[in-house]
Amino acid sequence: MASVLTLTVTLFVLGSLLLGSAFLDSTLNNIQDKVDISVTFLPDASEEAVLSLKESVVLLPEVSAVEYVSKEEELALFRERHKDNSLIIQSLEEVGNPFGARLNIKAANPSHYETIANFLGNRAGEGAASTDRIIDNLSFKKDIVDKLLKVIASSRKVSVAISIVLVVTSIMVTVNTISLAIYISRDEISVMRLVGAGDMYVRGPFMVEGVIAGVIASIFSLILLYPATVWVRNATTNVYGGVNLVSYYTEHFGQIFLTLLFSGILLGVIASWLAIRKYAKV
Amino acid sequence: MIYFDQVSKVYPGEMVGLADVTFTVEPGEFVSVVGHSGAGKTTLLRMILGEDRPTSGNVFFESADIHKLGKRELPLLRRRIGSVFQDVRLLPNKTAFENIAFTMEAAGRTDDEIASDVPYVLELVGLGDKLWHFPHELSGGERQRVAIGRAIVNQPDLLIADEPTGNLDPLNTYEIIQIFKKINDIGTTIILTTHNKGVIDDLGKRVLTMEAGQVVRDDKRGRYVL
Numbered sequence: 001m002a003s004v005l006t007l008t009v010t011l012f013v014l015g016s017l018l019l020g021s022a023f024l025d026s027t028l029n030n031i032q033d034k035v036d037i038s039v040t041f042l043p044d045a046s047e048e049a050v051l052s053l054k055e056s057v058v059l060l061p062e063v064s065a066v067e068y069v070s071k072e073e074e075l076a077l078f079r080e081r082h083k084d085n086s087l088i089i090q091s092l093e094e095v096g097n098p099f100g101a102r103l104n105i106k107a108a109n110p111s112h113y114e115t116i117a118n119f120l121g122n123r124a125g126e127g128a129a130s131t132d133r134i135i136d137n138l139s140f141k142k143d144i145v146d147k148l149l150k151v152i153a154s155s156r157k158v159s160v161a162i163s164i165v166l167v168v169t170s171i172m173v174t175v176n177t178i179s180l181a182i183y184i185s186r187d188e189i190s191v192m193r194l195v196g197a198g199d200m201y202v203r204g205p206f207m208v209e210g211v212i213a214g215v216i217a218s219i220f221s222l223i224l225l226y227p228a229t230v231w232v233r234n235a236t237t238n239v240y241g242g243v244n245l246v247s248y249y250t251e252h253f254g255q256i257f258l259t260l261l262f263s264g265i266l267l268g269v270i271a272s273w274l275a276i277r278k279y280a281k282v
Numbered sequence: 283m284i285y286f287d288q289v290s291k292v293y294p295g296e297m298v299g300l301a302d303v304t305f306t307v308e309p310g311e312f313v314s315v316v317g318h319s320g321a322g323k324t325t326l327l328r329m330i331l332g333e334d335r336p337t338s339g340n341v342f343f344e345s346a347d348i349h350k351l352g353k354r355e356l357p358l359l360r361r362r363i364g365s366v367f368q369d370v371r372l373l374p375n376k377t378a379f380e381n382i383a384f385t386m387e388a389a390g391r392t393d394d395e396i397a398s399d400v401p402y403v404l405e406l407v408g409l410g411d412k413l414w415h416f417p418h419e420l421s422g423g424e425r426q427r428v429a430i431g432r433a434i435v436n437q438p439d440l441l442i443a444d445e446p447t448g449n450l451d452p453l454n455t456y457e458i459i460q461i462f463k464k465i466n467d468i469g470t471t472i473i474l475t476t477h478n479k480g481v482i483d484d485l486g487k488r489v490l491t492m493e494a495g496q497v498v499r500d501d502k503r504g505r506y507v508l
Contacts (some may be wrong), residue, residue, distance in 0.1 A: 187374075192385075194360060195432075196360030196388070199357070
């Protein structure tokens, strides 16, 4: 029973890590989707210059979409954002339109941002020497993505460490349980050996015991995972609407079920094998 | 059938189990091994079952070196050897029938064979009416008979018995020995260890006398000499 419990906890954590990494992956995808390069132009840059740059960017194979935001639209957006702040609106009236036009560039693949940024950087560099410098600022959210990737990588490391500790613990507890079962039936085993029972005849029942513990534990952990995903969804809807773990869980149920079942059986078999090797010599 | 070739066994702490033992047992023989406690009788039997390894020398069962058999072959060898012990070693939570059925099952026999052979064997050892008794419901002599039934049910070529009459009164001892004689008469080789002078004198068969791990006498028609 103790072994089923520890196996359940181990499998539950393994399942959570599985779901957790799915969650992180989809979050990453979401954010990568939103990442784009925004090129801000100087306020006095002419519309033709901006549009011609847009044409040349569109021709790049790495670029999937380019959105042009004119300086008037930019101003309107700003007004909209700050419509409740009369001070800002008022000072805006005095300054006129301080904004430059903007290009939002989306890459076909996140790894292409570097190339596109370099291309634009070169254009900006050329412009800087001459008088027709139009690009004011080049910003892209690579830093955020990099940070996120680092977070995911380190969280993966932590979860692998946790799983290893749990796997070892559960194997040790299961080895103990099965060793006890072997000890209880040591008379049977010694008689079996004397009458020439085969290896599998003597060891089989204990192997089966380990497998059954693994199967029961995987079913328990699957049942436990469902309320856990519901809880996570309820806790994260406000923070982040992107992923629904519950639907992920139900959609990938077969896959998760097989993974946990297989891990459970594997853990049970390893534990029984260790116990048998130690205590039920033929 | 059994051949000990200069077999020595030294236990940790310089305890000598066997010292340079060489002898042969022919098929169909009834050999008694006598000697004081600690003379090496039990070690001898454990060697034949492959439960103990010799420090040096070889033990052969027919042409096979027992201690060079693989994990799969040793159980097959043990199925050809029946064994009986002084402490009986019946499983307390199984009836006489189940105890015997259990060993047949372990040896891979079918349910039909079990259903027909077990009552037959229990009849043979004189317990035809006590199939469903548990060991604690049987007397010492009856328990030993169940153990003998268990040892012979798989029709072994060799029966080894380690002081099977050690805990029994003279009448039960006599009856057990009669059963052994019967088993030997149908061709089963028997190796028996005993302390009992009466048993040896009654049998009038070959006797090996052991002392401090050595075979000191080998008499064809033995008497108990110590």
